[in-house]
Amino acid sequence: MLSCNLQWLKKDDYTTPKNAWEDILQYVPKKEKIWLPFYNDGECETIVKSLGYNNVEHYKKDFFSYDIPEAIVIDNPPYSCKKEVIQKLKERGIPFALLLPLHTLERNYLYKDDDLQVLINKGKYVFREGNMRPPFKAIWFCWGFQTYLKSDKRFLWI
DSSP, X not given: OOOHHHHTTSSOOOOOOHHHHHHHHTTSOTTSOEEOOOOTTSHHHHXXXXXXXXXXXXXXXXXXXXXXXXXXXXXXXXXXXXXXXXHHHHHTTOOEEEEEEGGXXXXXXXXXXTTEEEEEOSSOOOOOBTTBOOSSXXXXXXXXXXXXXXXXXXXXXX
16 A cells, blocks of 8 residues: 655645635534644644644654544645545545545546535635645545535535
């Protein structure tokens, strides 16, 4: 299985902008245990805590080597292993909200997943990694999040 450690060789992980965190966290109670498994530069924990979430698990470890019991995953995984990330979370029954490129909707591994919900923001998130900006729109892919979103709709505009 692909290890997240290998993905660091590629430039496919971007720091999640604060407004993206605000968009998804508005649905999550502050008491919830949140697992941020993708370290990148470590800044996401600081941002999430600044928004009032103190029950945060965030470590510089290979995502595929451990789990955090009774936590939900909210993060922006490396895009080169997004399929494997989604498979692991679904197999283990871990609710998640993952910030992924819009074109991920076209992937067969998501097709006809009745538990998948997608949050589409009106604008485009701006990721800044040095002078690079990804040439795609990112949206939140949620699974097992019906309770938080208080909706069974497949597509929600935020």
